[in-house]
Amino acid sequence: xxxxxxxxxxxxxxxxxxxxxxxxxxxxxxxxxxxxxxxxxxxxxxxxxxxxxxxxxxxxxxxxxxxxxxxxxxxxxxxxxxxxxxxxxxxxxxxxxxxxxxxxxxxxxxxxxxxxxxxxxxxxxxxxxxxxxxxxxxxxxxxxxxxxxxxxxxxxxxxxxxxxxxxxxxxxxxxxxxxxxxxxxxxxxxxxxxxxxxxxxxxxxxxxxxxxxxxxxxxxxxxxxxxxxxxxxxxxxxxxxxxxxxxxxxxxxxxxxxxxxxxxxxxxxxxxxxxxxxxxxxxxxxxxxxxxxxxxxxxxxxxxxxxxxxxxxxxxxxxxxxxxxxxxxxxxxxxxxxxxxxxxxxxxxxxxxxxxxxxxxxxxxxxxxxxxxxxxxxxxxxxxxxxxxxxxxxxxxxxxxxxxxxxxxxxxxxxxxxxxxxxxxxxxxxxxxxxxxxxxxxxxxxxxxxxxxxxxxxxxxxxxxxxxxxxxxxxxxxxxxxxxxxxxxxxxxxxxxxxxxxxxxxxxxxxxxxxxxxxxxxxxxxxxxxxxxxxxxxxxxxxxxxxxxxxxxxxxxxxxxxxxxxxxxxxxxxxxxxxxxxxxxxxxxxxxxxxxxxxxxxxxxxxxxxxxxxx
Numbered sequence: 001x002x003x004x005x006x007x008x009x010x011x012x013x014x015x016x017x018x019x020x021x022x023x024x025x026x027x028x029x030x031x032x033x034x035x036x037x038x039x040x041x042x043x044x045x046x047x048x049x050x051x052x053x054x055x056x057x058x059x060x061x062x063x064x065x066x067x068x069x070x071x072x073x074x075x076x077x078x079x080x081x082x083x084x085x086x087x088x089x090x091x092x093x094x095x096x097x098x099x100x101x102x103x104x105x106x107x108x109x110x111x112x113x114x115x116x117x118x119x120x121x122x123x124x125x126x127x128x129x130x131x132x133x134x135x136x137x138x139x140x141x142x143x144x145x146x147x148x149x150x151x152x153x154x155x156x157x158x159x160x161x162x163x164x165x166x167x168x169x170x171x172x173x174x175x176x177x178x179x180x181x182x183x184x185x186x187x188x189x190x191x192x193x194x195x196x197x198x199x200x201x202x203x204x205x206x207x208x209x210x211x212x213x214x215x216x217x218x219x220x221x222x223x224x225x226x227x228x229x230x231x232x233x234x235x236x237x238x239x240x241x242x243x244x245x246x247x248x249x250x251x252x253x254x255x256x257x258x259x260x261x262x263x264x265x266x267x268x269x270x271x272x273x274x275x276x277x278x279x280x281x282x283x284x285x286x287x288x289x290x291x292x293x294x295x296x297x298x299x300x301x302x303x304x305x306x307x308x309x310x311x312x313x314x315x316x317x318x319x320x321x322x323x324x325x326x327x328x329x330x331x332x333x334x335x336x337x338x339x340x341x342x343x344x345x346x347x348x349x350x351x352x353x354x355x356x357x358x359x360x361x362x363x364x365x366x367x368x369x370x371x372x373x374x375x376x377x378x379x380x381x382x383x384x385x386x387x388x389x390x391x392x393x394x395x396x397x398x399x400x401x402x403x404x405x406x407x408x409x410x411x412x413x414x415x416x417x418x419x420x421x422x423x424x425x426x427x428x429x430x431x432x433x434x435x436x437x438x439x440x441x442x443x444x445x446x447x448x449x450x451x452x453x454x455x456x457x458x459x460x461x462x463x464x465x466x467x468x469x470x471x472x473x474x475x476x477x478x479x480x481x482x483x484x485x486x487x488x489x490x491x492x493x494x495x496x497x498x499x500x501x502x503x504x505x506x507x508x509x510x511x512x513x514x515x516x517x518x519x520x521x522x523x524x525x526x527x528x529x530x531x532x533x534x535x536x537x538x539x540x541x542x543x544x545x546x547x548x549x550x551x552x553x554x555x556x557x558x559x560x561x562x563x564x565x566x567x568x569x570x571x572x573x574x575x576x577x578x579x580x581x582x583x584x585x586x587x588x589x590x591x592x593x594x595x596x597x598x599x600x601x602x603x604x605x606x607x608x609x610x611x612x613x614x615x
Contacts, residue, residue, distance in 0.1 A: 004028050005465050006168040007218040008075055008225055015067055015074055022074030022117060026054035029076055029119060033166050037147075039139030040157045040166070042081040043088055044120040053117060061115070070115030071229060078161045078170040079108055081121040082128055083213070084202035092204040093126040093136040096334035097325070105202025106237040107171060107213050107230040114229050119167045122157025126339045127325060128173055128206035130154050131181045131403040132392045135336055140389055143185055144462035145429050145497075148388050152182035152403070154206075155214065159186040162216045163461035169217040169226050175206045176312055177407025179214025180419040184382035184432025187461050187497075189449070190419035191215040191223045192410060194439045196244035197231050207312075207320045209242075210411040218460040220420065220450040221254050227442075228252035244440075251443055257451040260294045264375035270302035274402060276385035278425040283381045285506050286422050286433045290379065292508050293455060298375055304367040309408035311361060313342075313401070316354040317412070322346030338396050361412060368413050372438055377445055380406040382419045382432035410436060418445040420453050423505050424497050426531075457511025457553075458496035464607050466496060466514045466551070486557050487512065489550040489576045489586030491523070492534040492606045496551060499531040503566050509555040516547035516604075518577040523548050524589065524597040525609065526570070534606045535570065535589025535597065547579055549605030550586065569593075 014020045030047040067073040082092040084101035091098040125135040133156030134140045141160040143149040155172030159182030172179045174192040183190025198213040217223035232248025273280040322343045328334045392399045422433045435445045493500040524535045539545040570593035576586035603609040
């Protein structure tokens with residue numbers, strides 16, 4: 001089941017059709033996990049135990065009258081290791097703190113009751129203190145797109161497990177951005193709900209008044225499906241005094257976004273990317289894409305947000321982080337040195353400072369609500385940049401603080417946030433944006449976020465599979481474009497996640513589907529091209545060819561000239577025959593350029609060939 005697609009909609013459809021079973025999925029995931037970095041996990045459910053749980057689930061569904069009785073039937077998930085799972089240790093990435101959980105946190109129990117299948121507990125920055133994903137005695141989960149780079153934290157393992165296709169969704173936590181930064185660095189959706197919508201009972205506190213359980217998923221719809229099952233309290237749940245009234249009735253359904261809207265952005269002088277031109281370019285592209293979707297940007301004063309963010313670590317809330325771990329602070333070697341230093345600052349906080357900061361925060365909250373009152377959401381980059389593991393290890397506190405520039409204020413301001421993918425940088429690393437709203441505007445953010453994700457298209461995490469794809473590419477009919485649009489098939493560096501894909505997305509092109517050509521083509525790795533590119537050539541006698549993976553994109557006819565002007569020789573535009581018999585315009589290669597080039601047709605596509613070079 002190498003082509004197993006784990007977004008919830010696709011997997012649920014596969015179960016309903018009988019194409020697969022939870023037992024088969026459990027086995028496929030175990031095989032995938034065997035080949036994934038072990039640093040993702042602190043506790044992985046063994047293969048035998050996972051298979052037994054899947055078989056028990058199938059039997060349970062039969063007794064319940066069918067899988068439809070379980071809304072997350074057979075959907076694999078992971079849990080950050082600061083959230084309790086009955087019978088498993090909870091470590092919070094701190095062996096000196098570890099304990100065996102006697103019961104599951106309510107959010108975990110309700111997922112299991114809904115039929116979700118636990119795969120394991122994931123690595124994290126120790127005590128959920130950090131945004132980098134490098135602060136763990138259990139190792140560093142590298143970025144799935146380039147292992148030299150950070151995966152983001154503190155929910156590093158949860159995001160990495162989803163991005164690599166080891167589960168369909170994962171729970172994390174978010175106090176200062178831990179559910180959003182890893183989403184950006186792993187090409188995922190990250191939900192940071194309004195505080196009090198999800199129970200935090202059974203969650204190791206980082207900063208209890210600010211903590212939220214977060215969700216990582218491939219799509220906004222998947223994340224909201226999970227959110228709707230864990231909101232509020234269910235009968236038998238322990239009392240959580242921080243839960244919002246009516247949280248259990250909160251509607252997480254994803255509605256259609258308005259055709260016209262207003263969105264706030266920081267005034268230009270407040271936007272900081274620390275010299276990262278790629279991050280700046282991608283955010284500017286996002287603003288333009290929102291314009292084309294019907295939005296009007298409104299620049300706002302960002303100073304109250306920055307002032308709020310400084311309170312989180314430079315103010316008395318550091319003492320709230322210390323409160324549950326005072327004994328660990330006194331025990332030599334119990335904490336990593338950087339965590340020891342951060343928590344140690346909490347010992348110097350006075351009561352006067354606490355009340356002064358609370359008064360300051362009240363004033364800042366009033367300012368922020370005024371600034372956001374006229375906008376449907378605030379749009380920010382999820383992070384200003386990304387760093388290598390080496391860079392952030394050498395300057396741990398300075399660079400970690402930079403990562404929270406656009407996230408640290410959200411929880412203190414009692415806002416909700418939704419992180420969504422925003423395409424890829426020229427170096428192949430993913431980028432993200434975050435939509436931020438007033439309390440209990442989560443569903444409204446979801447409507448906008450889902451619309452944006454559909455407009456952007458692209459791959460699911462780092463799996464290489466695209467939105468709407470269910471396993472192997474389907475031979476569904478290619479839609480006929482409107483008169484003002486063209487369909488274009490791309491085969492190499494313009495594919496989703498590849499270095500030149502931005503040339504399509506910046507012009508508002510939208511991914512229609514991933515499919516294959518007819519079996520009349522050959523694919524060649526063209527030597528000396530930067531970035532590396534393949535050449536697609538139709539075989540002269542229509543024999544001896546192979547089907548090759550392509551993506552079909554829809555682009556405005558008026559913008560196509562701008563796009564094609566960027567295409568260098570020996571690539572050229574021609575007509576490509578798809579596996580369903582449809583013909584669309586697309587990239588071909590001049591025949592002379594393939595002389596002496598490596599024939600890579602046997603790989604079935606450019607992505608598979610690139611993967612073979614990395615193995």
